Amino acid sequence: MRIPCPFCGERDLQEYSFLGEAGLKRPDPKADDAQQQFHDYVHIRKNKAGLTNELWQHIHGCRSWIVVRRDTLTHEIFSSEFASDTLKEPAK
Amino acid sequence: MKYSVFSLIHQAIRGQKDWTPVWRDPEPKEEYDIVLIGGGGHGLATAYYLAKEHGLKNIAVLEKGYIGGGSVGRNTTIVRSNYQEPGNIPFYELSLKLWEGLEQDLNYNVMMSQRGVLNLYHSDSQRDEYARRGNAMAMHGVDGELLNRDQVREMVPFLDFENGRFPIQGGLLQRRGGTARHDAVAWGFARGADSRGVDILQNTEAKQIRVENGKAVGVETNRGFIKAKKIGIVAAGNTTRVAETAGLRLPIESYVLQAFVSEANKPLVPCVVTFGAGHFYISQSDKGGLVFGASLDYYTSYAARGNLPAVEDTIEEAIAIMPGISRIRLLRHWGGIMDMSMDGSPIIDKTDIDGLYLNCGWCYGGFKATPGSGFCFAHLIAKDEMHPAAKALRLKRFETGHVIDEAGTGAQPNLH
Numbered sequence: 254m255r256i257p258c259p260f261c262g263e264r265d266l267q268e269y270s271f272l273g274e275a276g277l278k279r280p281d282p283k284a285d286d287a288q289q290q291f292h293d294y295v296h297i298r299k300n301k302a303g304l305t306n307e308l309w310q311h312i313h314g315c316r317s318w319i320v321v322r323r324d325t326l327t328h329e330i331f332s333s334e335f336a337s338d339t340l341k342e343p344a345k
Numbered sequence: 346m347k348y349s350v351f352s353l354i355h356q357a358i359r360g361q362k363d364w365t366p367v368w369r370d371p372e373p374k375e376e377y378d379i380v381l382i383g384g385g386g387h388g389l390a391t392a393y394y395l396a397k398e399h400g401l402k403n404i405a406v407l408e409k410g411y412i413g414g415g416s417v418g419r420n421t422t423i424v425r426s427n428y429q430e431p432g433n434i435p436f437y438e439l440s441l442k443l444w445e446g447l448e449q450d451l452n453y454n455v456m457m458s459q460r461g462v463l464n465l466y467h468s469d470s471q472r473d474e475y476a477r478r479g480n481a482m483a484m485h486g487v488d489g490e491l492l493n494r495d496q497v498r499e500m501v502p503f504l505d506f507e508n509g510r511f512p513i514q515g516g517l518l519q520r521r522g523g524t525a526r527h528d529a530v531a532w533g534f535a536r537g538a539d540s541r542g543v544d545i546l547q548n549t550e551a552k553q554i555r556v557e558n559g560k561a562v563g564v565e566t567n568r569g570f571i572k573a574k575k576i577g578i579v580a581a582g583n584t585t586r587v588a589e590t591a592g593l594r595l596p597i598e599s600y601v602l603q604a605f606v607s608e609a610n611k612p613l614v615p616c617v618v619t620f621g622a623g624h625f626y627i628s629q630s631d632k633g634g635l636v637f638g639a640s641l642d643y644y645t646s647y648a649a650r651g652n653l654p655a656v657e658d659t660i661e662e663a664i665a666i667m668p669g670i671s672r673i674r675l676l677r678h679w680g681g682i683m684d685m686s687m688d689g690s691p692i693i694d695k696t697d698i699d700g701l702y703l704n705c706g707w708c709y710g711g712f713k714a715t716p717g718s719g720f721c722f723a724h725l726i727a728k729d730e731m732h733p734a735a736k737a738l739r740l741k742r743f744e745t746g747h748v749i750d751e752a753g754t755g756a757q758p759n760l761h
């Protein structure tokens with residue numbers, strides 16, 4: 254697997270570390286069902302067979318956090334973006 | 346047909362012409378009392394013990410591929426019970442006890458070989474940690490011995506004891522641990538279940554679990570709808586995919602783990618040896634091949650094949666403890682999909698859906714668990730109560746905070 258970094262270009266898998274599913278939102282600790290929400294946030298995963306968005310870090314390169322679009326059935330990689338662009342919450 | 350030395354002699358004289366198929370290939374019935382989804386080691390063992398221990402007959406095992414095609418036929422065959430968390434030890438020890446009588450029980454040679462499992466330690470703190478684990482085992486009546494360097498040297502003299510970075514100081518030895526022939530385990534349980542009336546349906550994929558009014562009522566398959574009173578999900582690496590058809594969301598991620606076997610060599614490695622400064626384990630098969638593996642590939646995957654960085658890492662770890670094998674050639678390597686749970690320990694439980702039961706989260710360690718898992722899951726399905734040895738392996742433990750985190754790595758499955 255070679256992963257394109259938006260900053261460094263296509264680099265070998267070995268330069269990256271993998272965190273997991275992208276887009277998990279840290280729940281509001283003040284919510285009434287905060288306990289349940291935190292359980293889901295920490296433990297429950299879609300674990301999708303097919304196209305997924307994942308968080309990777311280019312740890313041995315520019316150290317950017319990126320969101321990679323990848324197929325878990327074939328390991329094909331479609332795109333990557335800076336996580337700071339993709340995952341930023343819209344300003345309230 | 347009962348296997349014995351007489352059946353072997355008889356077949357030898359008859360030119361091996363009278364062997365019969367080891368299990369039937371039946372047509373699916375319209376309805377079963379119990380349908381198990383997944384014909385790996387755990388599904389087959391569950392069916393076997395349901396029939397044998399609980400006298401239940403009307404059971405089907407659905408397998409989307411062929412028997413032995415999943416991780417049960419892909420693992421590095423290590424069997425042991427040297428765990429340290431109270432929730433795990435009784436379960437894995439029950440499993441090891443079942444292994445010890447399995448061949449007589451199944452009338453099938455699974456080549457269980459209690460050649461010992463030796464975990465090396467490389468520092469004072471690791472020695473202390475292993476001593477602690479050994480003590481935890483001893484408190485549960487599990488055998489374990491803390492060896493010093495000389496005792497290890499006597500057993501496995503060819504290790505790199507003076508390694509500059511990770512000198513070998515000693516090891517924790519479980520003599521009752523060892524290896525078994527993985528696919529024979531699948532075949533043995535399949536034969537045992539089949540001969541007690543269980544229908545093993547190969548090439549039968551569960552597409553959708555049908556739930557009506559909060560109750561599981563059957564399974565849509567590529568061979569039509571099969572009604573069931575109770576349904577067990579035992580799909581290992583594919584658990585999430587099967588469970589989501591019933592609307593379940595689980596604390597599981599699937600990863601690929603690779604394994605390796607070398608060309609055949611004369612007897613060299615007498616027991617299972619693991620590298621404490623990394624995550625490497627090696628044994629030698631009866632054919633002479635060195636069988637080994639290390640950590641999984643660090644990204645989620647449903648492709649039963651991995652990438653080269655994990656290969657390189659494995660070989661580096663191999664050479665770090667056994668420099669002498671650096672010239673041995675690899676024969677094959679392959680991958681399997683593993684159901685990694687969020688705390689690294691398995692789940693055997695009922696779900697919130699009536700009649701739907703769950704068995705998953707086996708991580709790196711499900712082969713050794715095969716008989717124990719089948720035994721406890723059968724108990725749960727037959728009696729609707731947890732088996733005492735598996736009572737900590739609840740699904741709800743993630744909600745209540747009673748996680749069983751052997752490795753202490755938290756909810757990050759690729760670190761377990």
Ligand SMILES: Cc1cc2nc3c(=O)[nH]c(=O)nc-3n(C[C@H](O)[C@H](O)[C@H](O)COP(=O)(O)OP(=O)(O)OC[C@H]3O[C@@H](n4cnc5c(N)ncnc54)[C@H](O)[C@@H]3O)c2cc1C
Nearest residue numbers: 383385386387409415416417420421423551681711712713
């Ligand atoms: C490389 C490798 C090395 C390992 N080494 C060890 C080891 O040394 N010691 C140890 O204890 N454990 C080890 N393990 C772990 C162990 O192999 C697994 O935890 C265990 O085999 C999983 O249980 P199983 O045998 O039931 O799984 P599997 O054999 O994978 O069975 C699951 C079955 O479900 C079927 N299935 C999936 N979806 C469906 C569906 N929709 N419909 C019908 N059928 C379906 C699959 O085809 C599969 O046959 C290793 C695993 C791997 C991959």
Ligand SMILES: [Zn+2]
Nearest residue numbers: 258261311315
């Ligand atoms: Zn980069």
